[in-house]
Each structure stands twice: as C-alpha cells, then as structure tokens.
Amino acid sequence: MATSTVENYIKKIYTLQFEQGGGEEANVSMGDLATSLDVTPGTATTMVKSLAKTGLVSYTPRVGVQLTAQGKELALLVLRRHRMVELFLVKVLGMDWHEIHDEAEALEHVISDRVLERIDILLGRPELDPHGDPIPDASGAIAERDLVLLVDCSIGQKVRIGRIENQEDTFLKYLESNGLTPGQDLTVVSADAQAGVISLEFGSGENRQLGFEAARKISVEVAE
Amino acid sequence: MATSTVENYIKKIYTLQFEQGGGEEANVSMGDLATSLDVTPGTATTMVKSLAKTGLVSYTPRVGVQLTAQGKELALLVLRRHRMVELFLVKVLGMDWHEIHDEAEALEHVISDRVLERIDILLGRPELDPHGDPIPDASGAIAERDLVLLVDCSIGQKVRIGRIENQEDTFLKYLESNGLTPGQDLTVVSADAQAGVISLEFGSGENRQLGFEAARKISVEVAE
DNA sequence: CCACGGACTTTGAGAATTCAAATTCGTAAA
DNA sequence: TTTACGAATTTGAATTCTCAAAGTCCGTGG
Known part of the structure; x- marks a missing residue:
C-alpha cells in the first residue's frame, strides 16, 4: 500500500496538474512540487523518480511530472478521503470550518474503505466538502461545475x-x-x-x- | 511528537506490564515484546534502547523494560484514543464490534486532542469501549473494576x-x-x-x- | 556563439525502523 | 564446576525519506 508520503506527493501533483495547471497535458515542475510540499528540490526529484518506477507518474527530467491513469485514481481516492473527512468533522463532530484542514490532512491516509463508506452513508452521499470542493465518488468521478x-x-x-x-x-x-x-x-x-x-x-x-x-x-x- | 511505531511499542509495553503482567514492578521481556509486536528480538532490543534514551522507558539489559511515568502517560493517551475510536466506530458509524480493532489500530495515531475531545463529548464521556475495556479519561485515569x-x-x-x-x-x-x-x-x-x-x-x-x-x-x- | 543564472539533478550522508545471522550471557542440569 | 541451551544482544545491511551541497542543463542577453 502507498505510504502517507507517497499519497501526499500524488495528491499534490494532482492539484497542481488539474486544479491549478492545464489538465491532462500539463507538466508539474519539480520546483513547484517541492515548494508546495515544503521539501528541497532534490528531495522532490528523488521521490518523483521512485514514483515513476512504481507507475504512478510519468516523469521527464527537466520537464516535469504527470500522473498516469493509476496515479490519478489514487489521487482522487485520497482527495475523496480528505474532503469526506473534512465534511464529517464539520457535520458530525461540529468542528469549525477553518480548523479542519490539518486534521483531515492526517486522517486522509488512514481511513479504510470500510470506514469511508460508512461516513459516506452517514452524510448522505455528499458532493461537496465544507470549502465547496467536489468530493469524488467511490469510482473517482467528480461532479463538474462551471465556476x-x-x-x-x-x-x-x-x-x-x-x-x-x-x-x-x-x-x-x-x-x-x-x-x-x-x-x-x-x-x-x-x-x-x-x-x-x-x-x-x-x-x-x-x-x-x-x-x-x-x-x-x-x-x-x-x-x- | 512520538511516531506511530513508538506509540505502538509503548502501548504494548503498557499492556504487557500492567494488564497481563505484575504492574508497576514487572519487567517486560524482550522476547514477549518482540513476539506480540511481531518483530524479531533484535529489533525490539534496538527500539527499546532508543526509547530508553528518550526517557519513555527504563531498560535493564537481559532483564526487561518498564515504562517511566512519562511512558505510562503516553501509553494511557494512546489507549484512550484507541478505545474511544473503537466505541465511536460502533456507536456513530454503526460498524460491527468485531471489525473495529484494526481500524482503531491505525486511527489511534492520528487523532488530535481536539478531535478526541469532540468524540468524547459526542459519546457522553464514556468509560468503557465495546470490548469492555476501560477508557482512560483525559488525564489518564482509568476506572478500576473488580473482574x-x-x-x-x-x-x-x-x-x-x-x-x-x-x-x-x-x-x-x-x-x-x-x-x-x-x-x-x-x-x-x-x-x-x-x-x-x-x-x-x-x-x-x-x-x-x-x-x-x-x-x-x-x-x-x-x-x- | 558563448557566458550567465536559475532550475534541476546528482551525490553523500543521516535518521528511523527493520531483518538475518553471529555472538554472548545466565542459569539449570550434569 | 562445567556444559549446554534458550534468551537476549550485537552487527551489518536494507528501505524509505530527507537534506545540503556540488554539479549539470538550457534559454537568454550580449
């Protein structure tokens, strides 16, 4: 199974590639990745090379990284866990909207499919997290919106x-x-x-x- | 902060020393510890020596380990998180009593004080987990019973x-x-x-x- | 067409955790 | 006492993740 670190890299590459970058085609630079993960560029390079070896990303030296289909799937799963947890913390535990991100950041790596499904049911198959970000469904599909x-x-x-x-x-x-x-x-x-x-x-x-x-x-x- | 691994060792030493062993005085052998953590004896020795260096346990070579006051405090906190989570999974998420242990095993290391407190409130300051084990309160005190x-x-x-x-x-x-x-x-x-x-x-x-x-x-x- | 600067990659090293295998210790039996 | 066995410790090495620092690549200005 993917470690927390791997999941964090994949998730970050996803948001950089799809939510802030140009989609399928976009390459995420090592610099951007390193900066947003708060590691040194060398660390990002090393890690990305190893991610490439496991087939989660494709990496072109001096150009950047992109998620493979497999990587994208993992990213969406992590995103699903993150956003579901955030909503859960607000709706069920009554936490404040602004204090949930860091909690979710830790929990997203240890929520099993079983627990995730329970939460999903409890919350009534929600589509948006408290920040308004779409929650991918169990198959990784996200509701598209025009914003x-x-x-x-x-x-x-x-x-x-x-x-x-x-x-x-x-x-x-x-x-x-x-x-x-x-x-x-x-x-x-x-x-x-x-x-x-x-x-x-x-x-x-x-x-x-x-x-x-x-x-x-x-x-x-x-x-x- | 203590890593998951450290928390697991401390928790296991606690249960071996206090719940299955002879209490305050008891020494936990490397063999027992290694067996119940499913690591080799050498690994246990190495780890325990490093725990001793951080002051969580006191270790006498060829005799065994005991928790220090500090280690006991950590153990009770981890136990609190574990048991609280188990109860939560049953009571709030409606999971089956027999499928919660492994989930709690993972979650116990990433539940913040803030979330723990919310759960505690939601569950009405419970004293027992679903298996009947006492849940230490926020200060580490456990309700004693005669069983x-x-x-x-x-x-x-x-x-x-x-x-x-x-x-x-x-x-x-x-x-x-x-x-x-x-x-x-x-x-x-x-x-x-x-x-x-x-x-x-x-x-x-x-x-x-x-x-x-x-x-x-x-x-x-x-x-x- | 080359030097520069910035971005990127490589290298060497360290911390945490683990194993396998070799060694050592302590004690119970002879 | 001496031996032998089981338990514990040590040693050497691997994995994963990280950093600092040195080296490399490449587009831009001259």
Missing part, C-alpha cells in the same frame, strides 16, 4: 457560492461568521470598479459589501 | 459482563450475535464441572449454555 470568480460577475446576476479559493484561517473565519459559505445564494446588487467594492444581497434581504480582493477569492455558480 | 472470569463464578450469582479477554474475530462475532456483550446482565444458573458447561440466564428469561473454554474468555463484575 466564475465572484469579482467577475455582473450586476443583477443570481449566484451561488461554489468554492473558496483561499484557505487562510482568518479569511475562512470571516466568511463563516458572515454566512458566506458554499451553497449560499446571493444576488450581485452593484459593483463599483473605482472603489473596488461589490455589493451582495442575501435571500433574506440583507446586504453585504466585499472588496474586490476578497471577491477574487470566492468562486460562484451563476444561475441560468 | 472475575465467568468460569469461576458460582451458581446463583448475578453478574454483568465486564470485558472479553479474547479478541478473535469468530469469537467476537459469536458473542455479538448472541447478546453476550459488555454491560449485559446475566445470572449463573448452573455449572457442570464434569461436562464443562455453564448455564446462563438473561434478564429476559432466555437461557444459554457456554463451554468452560469460552467462559474463561469472559470476565464479569459480580453484583454485591
């Missing part, structure tokens, strides 16, 4: 918060206490490009202003 | 199942499907030393026979 940055929305659009791009603790805490969590429906009331402020209205009629800076950290689904 | 083997009980005694000494899957499965779980109240109706059979009565009036072999694997509290 745009809140800052790019035009006036009058009805939107639903999809995911939060920034995982900083203070930001999450702010959003949480202001009801700006994934799933929340909003209407863009106005946007002042000069002032850099966007105005939102909740279903309840309440209003809230957000700076462009913050509105760039929130992705939304636009209602048809 | 005797069911096989040693005399006729007419009212008893409550305290713990199951044998963790074999098939045995646990049998007990579970026959209602012989910790907490269950029973009366010893008769015992035939020649036949090696003991007869039990449930509160419901139902009766059940158990061989001495099995009755030696069940510990009970005797009602005053």
Whole structure:
C-alpha cells in the first residue's frame, strides 16, 4: 500500500496538474512540487523518480511530472478521503470550518474503505466538502461545475457560492461568521470598479459589501 | 511528537506490564515484546534502547523494560484514543464490534486532542469501549473494576459482563450475535464441572449454555 | 556563439525502523 | 564446576525519506 508520503506527493501533483495547471497535458515542475510540499528540490526529484518506477507518474527530467491513469485514481481516492473527512468533522463532530484542514490532512491516509463508506452513508452521499470542493465518488468521478470568480460577475446576476479559493484561517473565519459559505445564494446588487467594492444581497434581504480582493477569492455558480 | 511505531511499542509495553503482567514492578521481556509486536528480538532490543534514551522507558539489559511515568502517560493517551475510536466506530458509524480493532489500530495515531475531545463529548464521556475495556479519561485515569472470569463464578450469582479477554474475530462475532456483550446482565444458573458447561440466564428469561473454554474468555463484575 | 543564472539533478550522508545471522550471557542440569 | 541451551544482544545491511551541497542543463542577453 502507498505510504502517507507517497499519497501526499500524488495528491499534490494532482492539484497542481488539474486544479491549478492545464489538465491532462500539463507538466508539474519539480520546483513547484517541492515548494508546495515544503521539501528541497532534490528531495522532490528523488521521490518523483521512485514514483515513476512504481507507475504512478510519468516523469521527464527537466520537464516535469504527470500522473498516469493509476496515479490519478489514487489521487482522487485520497482527495475523496480528505474532503469526506473534512465534511464529517464539520457535520458530525461540529468542528469549525477553518480548523479542519490539518486534521483531515492526517486522517486522509488512514481511513479504510470500510470506514469511508460508512461516513459516506452517514452524510448522505455528499458532493461537496465544507470549502465547496467536489468530493469524488467511490469510482473517482467528480461532479463538474462551471465556476466564475465572484469579482467577475455582473450586476443583477443570481449566484451561488461554489468554492473558496483561499484557505487562510482568518479569511475562512470571516466568511463563516458572515454566512458566506458554499451553497449560499446571493444576488450581485452593484459593483463599483473605482472603489473596488461589490455589493451582495442575501435571500433574506440583507446586504453585504466585499472588496474586490476578497471577491477574487470566492468562486460562484451563476444561475441560468 | 512520538511516531506511530513508538506509540505502538509503548502501548504494548503498557499492556504487557500492567494488564497481563505484575504492574508497576514487572519487567517486560524482550522476547514477549518482540513476539506480540511481531518483530524479531533484535529489533525490539534496538527500539527499546532508543526509547530508553528518550526517557519513555527504563531498560535493564537481559532483564526487561518498564515504562517511566512519562511512558505510562503516553501509553494511557494512546489507549484512550484507541478505545474511544473503537466505541465511536460502533456507536456513530454503526460498524460491527468485531471489525473495529484494526481500524482503531491505525486511527489511534492520528487523532488530535481536539478531535478526541469532540468524540468524547459526542459519546457522553464514556468509560468503557465495546470490548469492555476501560477508557482512560483525559488525564489518564482509568476506572478500576473488580473482574472475575465467568468460569469461576458460582451458581446463583448475578453478574454483568465486564470485558472479553479474547479478541478473535469468530469469537467476537459469536458473542455479538448472541447478546453476550459488555454491560449485559446475566445470572449463573448452573455449572457442570464434569461436562464443562455453564448455564446462563438473561434478564429476559432466555437461557444459554457456554463451554468452560469460552467462559474463561469472559470476565464479569459480580453484583454485591 | 558563448557566458550567465536559475532550475534541476546528482551525490553523500543521516535518521528511523527493520531483518538475518553471529555472538554472548545466565542459569539449570550434569 | 562445567556444559549446554534458550534468551537476549550485537552487527551489518536494507528501505524509505530527507537534506545540503556540488554539479549539470538550457534559454537568454550580449
């Protein structure tokens, strides 16, 4: 079985390749990988070479890594465990939205299929984690969505918060206490490009202003 | 922080020293330790020497190991996590009593204090795990009980199942499907030393026979 | 067409954990 | 006492993961 370390590398390569990079074709550089895993470049190179030997990635020296089909499968499984655990911690254990990431980071490597399935049932086959990230299903499929940055929305659009791009603790805490969590429906009331402020209205009629800076950290689904 | 391996050694030394051995004074032999951890004796010796260096155990070559106060504290914390997780898996995730041990074995090393506290609250500050083993409280204290083997009980005694000494899957499965779980109240109706059979009565009036072999694997509290 | 700089790779080494095999210790029996 | 056996320890080596530092590759500016 894959060690925690291997799972972390594979997961990171996945997010770098598919969620921040250009998809199937994209190569993840050793530099980026090393930086985001907080190891030295030499360590990343060594590890990636060994991952390549086990068939989880394909590696071209001085170009980068890509996941193989097998690697992608593992990545999605780890992501599934991570996100399921996060949701579980919030929904079942009542933990705060902003304190769950590190817990999930540790738990994601030791959750068996059996436990995962139990949690999945308990939570009612959820599709999104508390950050709004999609949870791959047991076969590794992820529900695709069309997301745009809140800052790019035009006036009058009805939107639903999809995911939060920034995982900083203070930001999450702010959003949480202001009801700006994934799933929340909003209407863009106005946007002042000069002032850099966007105005939102909740279903309840309440209003809230957000700076462009913050509105760039929130992705939304636009209602048809 | 202690690695999983270190926690496993400390936990095993604890159970060997206190739960199967002679308590505070007892020395755990390298042989016993190695056997129950499924490593070679040389490995146990090496590891124990390094544990001694970190102050978790005191080690006398050719005599054995004992936990220091510090080691005992760690052992009780690990035991707390293990047992709490087991109970959690049964109570919250609805898993079967006999399939939880291995899961807990992995999870016990990655449960943070924060999560542990949440689970503790969710379960209502429980004192016993599903096998009937006491769960140390957050400060490491364990509720003491007076247990005797069911096989040693005399006729007419009212008893409550305290713990199951044998963790074999098939045995646990049998007990579970026959209602012989910790907490269950029973009366010893008769015992035939020649036949090696003991007869039990449930509160419901139902009766059940158990061989001495099995009755030696069940510990009970005797009602005053 | 070459030197530079930055990114990447290689190399040597160390920590943690393990095993197999050789050695040593202690004691119970002779 | 001396021996012999079983238990424990030591030794040498492998695995996995890591770092620091030295070496290599390659696109860019001159």
